[in-house]
Amino acid sequence: MELRLTPAERAFAETVRGFFATEYPQDVLAKVREGSLLTREDQVRAQCALQSRGWFAIGWPEQFGGPGWTPTERYIFEQELERAGAPNIIPMAVIYIGPIICAFGTPEQRQRWLPDILESRAMWAQGYSEPESGSDLASLGMSAVRDGDDYILDGTKIWTSGAHWADWIFCLVRTSRGERKQQGISLVCVPMDAPGVRVEPIISIDGTHELNRVTFDRVRTPIANRIGEEGQGWHYANVLLASERLSYAHIGRKKSDLQAIRRMASDLPGDFAETMIEEPGFAERLASVEIAASVIEISVLRALTGEPDAAVISALKIACTEAAQQITELWLELADRYRQPFLERTLSGWNRTLPEAKRFAVPQTASYLFERAQTIYGGATEVQKNIIWRLLARANALPRQGQAVS
Template sequence: MRIGFEPHHEAFRREVRAFFATEYPARVVEVLASGRQPTKQDHQTSEQALSKKGWLAVNWPRECGGPGWDLTQKYIFDEELERAGALNVVPMGLIYVGPVIYTFGTEEQKARHLPGILNSTVFWAQGYSEPESGSDLASLQFKAERQGDTYLLNGTKIWTSQAQHADWIFCLVRTSKEAKKQLGITFLLIDMKTPGIEVHPIITIDGKHSLNRVTFQDVVVPVANRIGEEGKGWTYANFLLGHERTSYAHVAGKRRYLQAQRDWLAQVEDPAARASLAARLAELEVRLDCLEMTVLRSLAGAESEGSAGDQASIIKIAATELEQDISENALAFIGTPGVPWHAHSSVAQPPAGSNEALTSWAKRHARYYGARAESIYGGTNEIQHNIIAKKVLGLS
């Protein structure tokens, strides 16, 4: 068996690498390298550069505005993006709701919403979790009452990523309590400027503002904003979650971080400590190789089925647990984990030292604390184990 890339794929890699070296906005790379939190403008600058090249919606089919790449090209692109230290796309529009709209939406919905996603002029948020409905998403109580050609919405969504930047939000709402709980859910597209919507920031342990609580009080939304049929939202949500959980892998970014740790290893003077760290790095690298093979296998299936489906839960568990272990291992090079700090937070004072040392300390801790949540959001890993048992292994 030969594992490698064909010459035309290697030529494609060179093209992508040259783009990130010469055409991609260097200022965005500098923001990420400094450990600062990217702004909405940073995201738009990055995504519009990719859009201009025709490389933004890499997983979309050509007829919907994607580049029409094969599986290997998509994989190479992701590798080179993270290798260059570029900014990953905001997933809510491009990876989550976009495919739902072009698969299940009306022609009017496609015409209205897909162009704004493709040129990064319209930002989206995902309204799924609620204060009492996180892991068991099907138990959501966010109420949508049908009133002629509109729905009247009342309820709260929580842990809503990037809602402070969003122009639109897609929500799962409860339109019926009479049937099985999964059957009374509807999928709605909602303009964030609609009266009655308020965004309340949630500052996370790493000092960043990416999460929010979003409240809806007597919010009126046209029925025309509904995706598909009323009560079928759970079907569309499961389609979306297959895309979401596959997107957690970030194999190239993890490989880049492990290589950085390899470089740090050369600076460890104590032989026993160096041997221990080297063994741990080898274990993490083997696990990353296994994750990479799992991603490729899952994506190959998605090529024919349209979504990675239930097997995406395997990737979600493996990727998030590995990220937690990699980020924890980075702290082993600088001693006991401290408290979170970043350039815009007063949570704690950073250590004394050079700017370079300070940036390294801050970035490692921010990544460590941020990774703690990865096994919770997007459906807790405990729930993913249940999905694998029931849907993949066929256990009752």
């Protein structure tokens, strides 16, 4: 499968590339290149720049403010965004809950929430995982008890990205209990300044603050803030998670990283070869990830142009996140090799300048640490494998675990 762009699509790619070169906040791009942490204000300015062209809500129907792109145009945009080194769009509002509000929200909810998301006047957090319900999300226990026209919420959400920036949080809560644990779950939205909501930071190993623990102590929120029908939250969550898992592809960033690794490794002296790129072990690892990225790209293009089932999306999630981790491992190996030329170049006579060394080592080390979580969040790899097995067993009548094979 080969992506062949039409003249109109090539012109669109040039337009997007020009936008990032001239209209997008250049200081934000500089911060990303340096590995500096972006502030909420930086993210808002970046999102507003995209929205000035109508390019922010890339997954929304055109009637609600989406750009009306074809799957190929969306793919081109995402490639150019990552080629430019722009930060990823914060997904919680515009990629996760926005399409759910478009599809299942009431007219009043759409009018209330969608414009604020489009104009970046409100940020959102996702309240799914709990201290005892991470990979097994259906076992969640946070309760929502009706009291007149309100729900009263009690419970805790954890690993909540961006909750300290958020104005709203959408939560999976238990409104009743059925025979199956997936039953009786509802999707409810809560303002973060509601009485009884408490946000506690979780500081990551590299000292950054992105994750949080959010506690709800008898928090009152109107039933009108529930999206869709009561007890149907598991269905809406699975629709959302399909989009979330496909959003991990980041093909453009993977390709850019791999090109940079290959270029820099070609300039570094190796331990057992003239350059690092000629060392069989490193060359094999790099080529393996390059092949994986190419396969992922073709699979994502197929997924964007069709209606992939849950097994395909789960397989892609595994492949994308594992490739991302492998790329960070290559970066870390490259950073380790950069030490030797600095220490030995005077004695060896190797006197090339290394202008990229100071720029990439710190942010790529931080990326290595952060990406350890990729195979956990959004549904752990083990959960994705279970999903694939169940769907294949159902489709092909495969024997289940412990069942004899005749």
